[in-house]
Amino acid sequence: xxxxxxxxxxxxxxxxxxxxxxxxxxxxxxxxxxxxxxxxxxxxxxxxxxxxxxxxxxxxxxxxxxxxxxxxxxxxxxxxxxxxxxxxxxxxxxxxxxxxxxxxxxxxxxxxxxxxxxxxxxxxxxxxxxxxxxxxxxxxxxxxxxxxxxxxxxxxxxxxxxxxxxxxxxxxxxxxxxxxxxxxxxxxxxxxxxxxxxxxxxxxxxxxxxxxxxxxxxxxxxxxxxxxxxxxxxxxxxxxxxxxxxxxxxxxxxxxxxxxxxxxxxxxxxxxxxxxxxxxxxxxxxxxxxxxxxxxxxxxxxxxxxxxxxxxxxxxxxxxxxxxxxxxxxxxxxxxxxxxxxxxxxxxxxxxxxxxxxxxxxxxxxxxxxxxxxxxxxxxxxxxxxxxxxxxxxxxxxxxxxxxxxxxxxxxxxxxxxxxxxxxxxxxxxxxxxxxxxxxxxxxxxxxxxxxxxxxxxxxxxxxxxxxxxxxxxxxxxxxxxxxxxxxxxxxxxxxxxxxxxxxxxxxxxxxxxxxxxxxxxxxxxxxxxxxxxxxxxxxxxxxxxxxxxxxxxxxxxxxxxxxxxxxxxxxxxxxxxxxxxxxxxxxxxxxxxxxxxxxxxxxxxxxxxxxxxxx
Amino acid sequence: xxxxxxxxxxxxxxxxxxxxxxxxxxxxxxxxxxxxxxxxxxxxxxxxxxxxxxxxxxxxxxxxxxxxxxxxxxxxxxxxxxxxxxxxxxxxxxxxxxxxxxxxxxxxxxxxxxxxxxxxxxxxxxxxxxxxxxxxxxxxxxxxxxxxxxxxxxxxxxxxxxxxxxxxxxxxxxxxxxxxxxxxxxxxxxxxxxxxxxxxxxxxxxxxxxxxxxxxxxxxxxxxxxxxxxxxxxxxxxxxxxxxxxxxxxxxxxxxxxxxxxxxxxxxxxxxxxxxxxxxxxxxxxxxxxxxxxxxxxxxxxxxxxxxxxxxxxxxxxx
Numbered sequence: 001x002x003x004x005x006x007x008x009x010x011x012x013x014x015x016x017x018x019x020x021x022x023x024x025x026x027x028x029x030x031x032x033x034x035x036x037x038x039x040x041x042x043x044x045x046x047x048x049x050x051x052x053x054x055x056x057x058x059x060x061x062x063x064x065x066x067x068x069x070x071x072x073x074x075x076x077x078x079x080x081x082x083x084x085x086x087x088x089x090x091x092x093x094x095x096x097x098x099x100x101x102x103x104x105x106x107x108x109x110x111x112x113x114x115x116x117x118x119x120x121x122x123x124x125x126x127x128x129x130x131x132x133x134x135x136x137x138x139x140x141x142x143x144x145x146x147x148x149x150x151x152x153x154x155x156x157x158x159x160x161x162x163x164x165x166x167x168x169x170x171x172x173x174x175x176x177x178x179x180x181x182x183x184x185x186x187x188x189x190x191x192x193x194x195x196x197x198x199x200x201x202x203x204x205x206x207x208x209x210x211x212x213x214x215x216x217x218x219x220x221x222x223x224x225x226x227x228x229x230x231x232x233x234x235x236x237x238x239x240x241x242x243x244x245x246x247x248x249x250x251x252x253x254x255x256x257x258x259x260x261x262x263x264x265x266x267x268x269x270x271x272x273x274x275x276x277x278x279x280x281x282x283x284x285x286x287x288x289x290x291x292x293x294x295x296x297x298x299x300x301x302x303x304x305x306x307x308x309x310x311x312x313x314x315x316x317x318x319x320x321x322x323x324x325x326x327x328x329x330x331x332x333x334x335x336x337x338x339x340x341x342x343x344x345x346x347x348x349x350x351x352x353x354x355x356x357x358x359x360x361x362x363x364x365x366x367x368x369x370x371x372x373x374x375x376x377x378x379x380x381x382x383x384x385x386x387x388x389x390x391x392x393x394x395x396x397x398x399x400x401x402x403x404x405x406x407x408x409x410x411x412x413x414x415x416x417x418x419x420x421x422x423x424x425x426x427x428x429x430x431x432x433x434x435x436x437x438x439x440x441x442x443x444x445x446x447x448x449x450x451x452x453x454x455x456x457x458x459x460x461x462x463x464x465x466x467x468x469x470x471x472x473x474x475x476x477x478x479x480x481x482x483x484x485x486x487x488x489x490x491x492x493x494x495x496x497x498x499x500x501x502x503x504x505x506x507x508x509x510x511x512x513x514x515x516x517x518x519x520x521x522x523x524x525x526x527x528x529x530x531x532x533x534x535x536x537x538x539x540x541x542x543x544x545x546x547x548x549x550x551x552x553x554x555x556x557x558x559x560x561x562x563x564x565x566x567x568x569x570x571x572x573x574x575x576x577x578x579x580x581x582x583x584x585x586x587x588x589x590x591x592x593x594x595x596x597x598x599x600x601x602x603x604x605x606x607x608x609x610x611x612x613x614x615x616x
Numbered sequence: 617x618x619x620x621x622x623x624x625x626x627x628x629x630x631x632x633x634x635x636x637x638x639x640x641x642x643x644x645x646x647x648x649x650x651x652x653x654x655x656x657x658x659x660x661x662x663x664x665x666x667x668x669x670x671x672x673x674x675x676x677x678x679x680x681x682x683x684x685x686x687x688x689x690x691x692x693x694x695x696x697x698x699x700x701x702x703x704x705x706x707x708x709x710x711x712x713x714x715x716x717x718x719x720x721x722x723x724x725x726x727x728x729x730x731x732x733x734x735x736x737x738x739x740x741x742x743x744x745x746x747x748x749x750x751x752x753x754x755x756x757x758x759x760x761x762x763x764x765x766x767x768x769x770x771x772x773x774x775x776x777x778x779x780x781x782x783x784x785x786x787x788x789x790x791x792x793x794x795x796x797x798x799x800x801x802x803x804x805x806x807x808x809x810x811x812x813x814x815x816x817x818x819x820x821x822x823x824x825x826x827x828x829x830x831x832x833x834x835x836x837x838x839x840x841x842x843x844x845x846x847x848x849x850x851x852x853x854x855x856x857x858x859x860x861x862x863x864x865x866x867x868x869x870x871x872x873x874x875x876x877x878x879x880x881x882x883x884x885x886x887x888x889x890x891x892x893x894x895x896x897x898x899x900x901x902x903x904x905x906x907x908x909x910x911x912x913x914x915x916x917x918x919x920x921x922x923x924x925x926x927x928x929x930x931x932x933x934x935x
Contacts, residue, residue, distance in 0.1 A: 255890070256891075256893065256896075257890050257893070257895040257896050260896045261896075275892055275893040276893070277700060277713065277892060277893025277894065277896060277897045278893040278896040278897075279893075280893075280897070281893065281896040281897045281898070282896070336696070339696060340694075340696040340699065340714075340715075414789060417789075417873055420891050420892050420893075423877060423891070424713065424714075424892060426877070427690045427877065427878060428690060428691070428694075431689075431690050431691045432691070441790065442790070442877075442878070443787075443788075443789035443790050444789055444790075444791060444873075444877070445788075445789040449788065449789060
């Protein structure tokens with residue numbers, strides 16, 4: 001009996017050790033493709049969703065999509081619009097006399113015309129034509145069910161339909177319902193009609209697209225779910241020239257530390273690391289170079305401020321009170337989070353546009369919600385929220401417009417459990433908010449649950465998440481309009497002035513448009529449906545002994561592979577250093593295991609051999 | 617008068633409750649005496665005494681030995697100027713990613729780790745013993761039913777099962793210590809059930825049970841008065857071992873990120889060390905203390921468990 005128990009305990013301890021070890025072995029087992037050609041390996045922490053451009057949600061999906069598909073218009077390494085599938089574009093006025101089919105009324109700036117390349121072939125060899133572009137544009141405009149993916153860029157509210165131009169060769173016309181000049185901002189991937197055309201809109205939304213066919217610089221080879229990596233190969237006929245990379249692998253890791261070790265060992269060539277500690281530890285490693293980039297990414301704390309009756313009944317209605325949100329904004333110490341948790345690798349957050357694109361960035365000036373607990377408490381006092389007797393939480397006062405008297409300021413704040421920086425910030429947020437009488441309960445969710453709660457159930461009260469935008473602020477601005485409620489809007493916030501201004505800026509250009517955008521951002525900042533905490537910098541580390549020519553991602557943030565609409569400057573330009581690496585780590589681990597096993601068996605055999613005669 | 621008083625306490629004339637308590641007290645003293653002669657058992661007991669004292673009294677060391685800070689009071693305890701600092705005079709075990717003393721984390725974590733260990737082991741024992749007793753004692757049908765259920769739990773890979781349970785138990789996304797305790801308790805009882813059942817089956821065939829039946833004792837009475845006391849030593853020794861398994865499992869689940877980040881435990885320390893880049897920064901002061909503590913406590917419980925098993929199980933007792 002005692003032997004049995006001993007056995008169990010030993011087994012459990014062994015299992016513990018092996019599981020811990022499996023994490024590190026797993027990484028080396030993954031990258032086991034032949035090394036005969038030029039392989040470039042990217043490590044990634046998030047998991048892959050799917051490769052259907054119309055239902056993707058996670059960053060890795062978008063990155064892959066940008067490698068496999070081409071947009072009509074892309075951006076260069078400085079996020080400036082450049083031709084991709086469309087060689088040129090212009091804005092026209094049109095009249096009914098032009099003999100075009102039935103848009104509601106005529107007017108200026110309401111016809112966008114794109115000339116499409118004639119020398120592009122799909123990865124399966126079929127020629128890409130203007131029909132494919134026409135099909136994709138009309139598909140994005142399909143009203144029922146709504147193809148939501150590119151709605152903020154190509155929504156039914158502002159666009160009518162697309163048509164192949166009957167007189168000009170390789171030209172597609174896009175008709176608008178309202179005048180707009182933002183023709184360069186159509187960064188949407190073009191999909192093959194001969195594959196997607198066989199399905200209706202609802203089937204397309206559910207389509208998994210396991211073997212995506214695009215026109216992009218890399219062909220999809222396979223997604224090995226079991227070992228967690230994606231293989232792509234260079235597309236020889238790419239219209240922008242062939243990459244020096246023969247095989248591109250994206251290796252998915254569940255653990256940042258394992259990924260850092262993989263980079264040190266040479267199992268991957270480049271990766272982005274979310275925590276400052278890991279990034280700093282890679283700084284002085286041999287053959288490793290680190291780099292930072294300011295990206296179009298922001299971290300936010302969101303509130304469910306739905307006023308239209310969409311929110312689940314479990315949601316505390318006091319979140320609809322602007323004053324509560326402003327008080328919480330005052331109680332959020334953004335500078336502390338940046339200095340302590342992000343190691344200083346971020347800019348302080350203000351509004352929806354990012355400082356990496358300074359032409360659009362918003363700075364609130366004197367109205368800034370700088371960390372100030374006195375102001376936060378004063379805001380709540382003025383709004384009639386009184387402390388309870390035990391002085392633990394504030395309660396709604398008499399005549400509160402949002403909830404009955406005595407409703408406590410108690411909310412659930414969810415963070416993504418795989419984001420170290422958010423998990424680390426959460427206890428501080430809870431502690432600061434408690435000081436102003438707002439009690440938050442922390443919940444740690446995976447990204448899929450977060451999506452369900454925020455978007456499909458509308459029952460998450462507060463959440464810490466992120467937004468990434470497009471080179472033109474149109475996308476991120478539209479997301480917060482009331483058009484996008486039950487679409488891209490995570491806050492369910494609505495503001496009529498904001499909505500009207502959004503319509504106005506579409507038709508404006510230059511300084512006039514910028515002024516309108518600044519006004520919108522001001523309204524958004526003041527109402528605080530999202531508290532923009534910070535604009536995190538992306539922390540990259542890459543190997544210098546395998547590939548060279550990564551370039552300067554700090555000056556040209558559009559270079560890095562972590563972009564959704566670019567020409568992939570980095571991946572198109574890097575060149576291999578030379579062949580032959582160190583002995584494969586998989587092999588090394590295998591040899592060690594075999595040696596240990598042999599030693600154990602031999603020792604056991606010797607022991608047994610000695611014992612037998614004694615017993616006999 | 618004396619007799620009615622015993623009866624009032626539910627006792628019987630021949631074996632009054634008082635007499636039994638005295639007897640069991642003497643037996644306990646006897647066990648301790650034997651244990652004192654068992655060197656391994658004593659080492660285990662000393663390790664455990666150290667950690668249990670640290671768990672109970674630890675936070676009070678605030679005043680007398682060393683200034684500790686409560687990791688849950690993050691605004692007061694954290695120190696942005698000392699993030700992941702190596703051991704120094706002020707912080708003998710260095711600091712964690714919030715600048716909180718690792719020694720504080722360790723001391724506050726001890727209490728929670730031990731609470732999880734003991735509570736989960738208790739649940740394991742209650743479920744395991746009940747299932748084992750009922751299966752071994754009652755009809756063949758019930759036996760088959762319970763034992764096949766036990767088999768199902770035994771063949772289920774417990775790590776994924778525990779991970780899934782910890783994730784889906786409501787309220788979703790809000791990990792808590794009690795969830796972890798429940799999960800470990802639910803997943804680790806089958807082995808106990810099997811051990812108890814086999815013992816019950818063997819005792820059931822003994823003469824004194826038959827005699828008890830012959831004089832009209834009911835099943836409940838036999839289970840309570842004859843079965844339970846006879847299997848108790850076994851159950852007790854098993855529970856001590858179960859505590860070590862539970863503490864190890866807790867470390868596991870916490871390492872997978874399934875534990876409430878605001879309730880410090882040793883497993884959570886390891887999880888945070890790896891989650892926030894402590895491994896990459898080679899912060900050995902953050903990794904070794906919880907790791908060694910887990911190893912020592914598991915060792916302590918195992919040594920004590922084996923020693924008790926040797927003592928309480930008459931067939932293994934060395935005279």
